[in-house]
Amino acid sequence: MPAQLLKGKPIADKIKEDVKKEVEDLKAKGVSPSLVAIQVGENEASKVYTNAQKKNAELCGIKYDLQELPADMTQEQLIKHIDGLNKDPNVTGIILQMPVPEQIDAKVCQWRIAYEKDIEGVTPTNMGLVTFGEPRLVPCTAQGAFELIKSTGVDLYGKEVVVVGHSDIVGKPAALLLLNSFGTVTVCHIATGQRGLTEEHVRRAEILVVAVGVPHLVKGDWVKEGAIVVDIGINVKDGKLLGDVETEVAMEKAAWVTPVPGGAGTATTAILMRNTVEAAKWQLEMKQS
Numbered sequence: 001m002p003a004q005l006l007k008g009k010p011i012a013d014k015i016k017e018d019v020k021k022e023v024e025d026l027k028a029k030g031v032s033p034s035l036v037a038i039q040v041g042e043n044e045a046s047k048v049y050t051n052a053q054k055k056n057a058e059l060c061g062i063k064y065d066l067q068e069l070p071a072d073m074t075q076e077q078l079i080k081h082i083d084g085l086n087k088d089p090n091v092t093g094i095i096l097q098m099p100v101p102e103q104i105d106a107k108v109c110q111w112r113i114a115y116e117k118d119i120e121g122v123t124p125t126n127m128g129l130v131t132f133g134e135p136r137l138v139p140c141t142a143q144g145a146f147e148l149i150k151s152t153g154v155d156l157y158g159k160e161v162v163v164v165g166h167s168d169i170v171g172k173p174a175a176l177l178l179l180n181s182f183g184t185v186t187v188c189h190i191a192t193g194q195r196g197l198t199e200e201h202v203r204r205a206e207i208l209v210v211a212v213g214v215p216h217l218v219k220g221d222w223v224k225e226g227a228i229v230v231d232i233g234i235n236v237k238d239g240k241l242l243g244d245v246e247t248e249v250a251m252e253k254a255a256w257v258t259p260v261p262g263g264a265g266t267a268t269t270a271i272l273m274r275n276t277v278e279a280a281k282w283q284l285e286m287k288q289s
């Protein structure tokens with residue numbers, strides 16, 4: 001039986017519906033969730049995301065401010081800018097769009113974001129909470145992948161899980177979330193590939209998450225019969241949008257495969273909205289205690 005498409009939209013719609021209600025509740029308490037996206041210089045992939053953020057924020061009743069800063073700004077200037085947003089009580093969520101220009105150390109700037117405003121979950125505090133199995137603000141794409149997997153109804157306990165890609169923003173947090181659900185998690189990365197061992201790991205995977213940004217790195221025939229495949233890759237090749245997995249061939253064996261586009265990317269933005277509400281609630285809690 002061919003795979004079913006594991007679509008992001010139904011999950012994203014449900015999340016946004018809940019967020020909209022929560023925003024109304026918060027506003028009744030005098031709290032207005034507001035999201036600031038910092039864009040340093042220009043980038044096409046980032047624009048796709050900020051356009052989606054604007055649309056989603058409007059839909060949820062969240063105030064949205066895209067702050068476009070010059071490509072030649074210094075790291076010191078960006079840090080000052082972030083400090084200003086950290087102190088501003090009218091700003092409840094901050095995201096620093098990637099990539100940043102080369103004179104800026106992305107990690108130093110992300111870590112500068114106040115953890116209770118860190119709606120992307122990229123500060124040590126929020127990543128640490130994921131590591132300890134006490135997630136609060138979780139990286140959006142990793143959380144999206146996790147919720148897509150759970151929506152199939154699969155019990156992760158003891159399952160063979162393979163994550164291809166070990167980025168701080170997707171692969172690592174996705175692996176931790178799946179580990180916290182007692183999956184038997186293997187993480188493959190560049191060194192696995194250099195030894196030619198990625199295929200062997202992928203062939204064992206009952207749950208497969210691929211986030212590397214290499215079009216069709218995972219061949220369709222590597223996919224195990226009945227597997228759940230979450231493809232995070234969004235690659236533009238010859239004007240077409242390609243995932244990291246050879247989806248059409250994978251569909252012949254897998255039980256579930258996420259489409260690209262319309263899969264994990266769609267869930268990402270909805271979760272950013274939910275995190276913005278969670279951040280506002282966290283700040284309210286801190287103020288009251």
Ligand SMILES: Nc1nc(=O)c2c([nH]1)NC[C@@H]1CN(c3ccc(C(=O)N[C@@H](CCC(=O)O)C(=O)O)cc3)C=[N+]21
Nearest residue numbers: 045046048049052096097098099261262263265266268
């Ligand atoms: N700090 C930071 N965090 C990110 O997570 C981040 C970033 N910077 N910079 C840019 C990339 C790119 N990115 C996307 C998110 C959603 C869609 C998305 O919604 N995609 C839709 C298609 C949307 C369309 O085609 O208009 C889909 O896959 O179905 C795409 C791309 C997040 N990124």
